[in-house]
Amino acid sequence: AALVLQLSLSIADCPGTGSTQAGRATACQGCPNQRFCAAGATAPDPAEAAELRERLRGVKHTVLVLSGKGGVGKSTFSALLAHGLAADETKQVALLDIDICGPSIPKMMGLEGEQVHQSGSGWSPVYVEENLGVMSVGFLLSSPDDAVIWRGPKKNGLIKQFLRDVDWGEIDYLIIDTPPGTSDEHLSIVQYLSAAHVDGAVIITTPQEVSLQDVRKEINFCHKVKLPVIGVVENMSGFVCPKCKNESQIFPPTTGGAEKMCQNFSVSLLGRVPLDPQIGKSCDKGQSFLSEAPESPATLSYRNIIQRIQEYCDQQQFQEEKII
Numbered sequence: 001a002a003l004v005l006q007l008s009l010s011i012a013d014c015p016g017t018g019s020t021q022a023g024r025a026t027a028c029q030g031c032p033n034q035r036f037c038a039a040g041a042t043a044p045d046p047a048e049a050a051e052l053r054e055r056l057r058g059v060k061h062t063v064l065v066l067s068g069k070g071g072v073g074k075s076t077f078s079a080l081l082a083h084g085l086a087a088d089e090t091k092q093v094a095l096l097d098i099d100i101c102g103p104s105i106p107k108m109m110g111l112e113g114e115q116v117h118q119s120g121s122g123w124s125p126v127y128v129e130e131n132l133g134v135m136s137v138g139f140l141l142s143s144p145d146d147a148v149i150w151r152g153p154k155k156n157g158l159i160k161q162f163l164r165d166v167d168w169g170e171i172d173y174l175i176i177d178t179p180p181g182t183s184d185e186h187l188s189i190v191q192y193l194s195a196a197h198v199d200g201a202v203i204i205t206t207p208q209e210v211s212l213q214d215v216r217k218e219i220n221f222c223h224k225v226k227l228p229v230i231g232v233v234e235n236m237s238g239f240v241c242p243k244c245k246n247e248s249q250i251f252p253p254t255t256g257g258a259e260k261m262c263q264n265f266s267v268s269l270l271g272r273v274p275l276d277p278q279i280g281k282s283c284d285k286g287q288s289f290l291s292e293a294p295e296s297p298a299t300l301s302y303r304n305i306i307q308r309i310q311e312y313c314d315q316q317q318f319q320e321e322k323i324i
Helices: 002-012 034-038 046-055 074-086 152-165 185-195 207-223 257-265 275-284 297-323
Strands: 059-066 093-097 117-119 123-126 124-129 131-134 170-176 202-207 227-232 269-272
Touching: 002 227, 034 152, 034 269, 059 074, 059 131, 059 185, 059 207, 059 297, 074 093, 074 131, 074 170, 074 202, 074 275, 074 297, 202 207, 207 227, 207 257, 227 297, 257 269, 269 297
Parallel strands: 059 170, 059 202, 093 131, 093 170, 202 227, 227 269
Antiparallel strands: 117 123, 124 131
């Protein structure tokens, strides 16, 4: 009971990774990450920061896709966000998959079996279209069935390598697909991106409470590490039968769903995406659902959400230019 009480107090009173008290506060006692925070591992050293800043200087907007819960559709959303943004041929889009143990982006983007090529300027992304490049650990595996059995430091090292060694070039949008949770990979990507610009995070949930309780943790994580929350997307939000047109709640919003949660946390609800069997079929085939089913209500929802994300990024850029 004492251990449980100590852990709950530590989580509630965590000073945050960017605090000068990180790893030193009373609440840090017993935390497994105490040593790393106390050693200043939450901020890149100046030389490393300069290197990352130089590599990412051509990236205008960076958007992280997060969720504390697995299986809510983060990778699907990341893939379709990239496709939607790249529909404008004047925009250069990159999709980075940092789900080291479960890289599904190569499959969803129709790039299974592709390999990373290296040039004098670094690793080259694998391109779906001329204006849409992808990077994932899946391109480094000899087989898509290979298990990545790595401890945290090795995963963190690969994330840094993706940011530092990939020749991203001039990019309008860098979309980063993350694994579920609020641990190593998430701390690392926020740490490394602190050397460059990040617009914020889009958080994915499904309507039921078992998902929302983990997503609340993700929102609190963003607040702790000072990562702006662009908004929340409620995925799998109802199902309309294509024959009888009746709507069913596959995942009932017993506690008010994402809308109620967003009101409580004062964050934006970007939209709701209904279930559509074609989404899974398109992902399995490595094709864009947005172009495969352009008239689907889910496609309309995705396009509205993507437009809101673009507007947010444009507003952020306007504010920065105004300050300068």
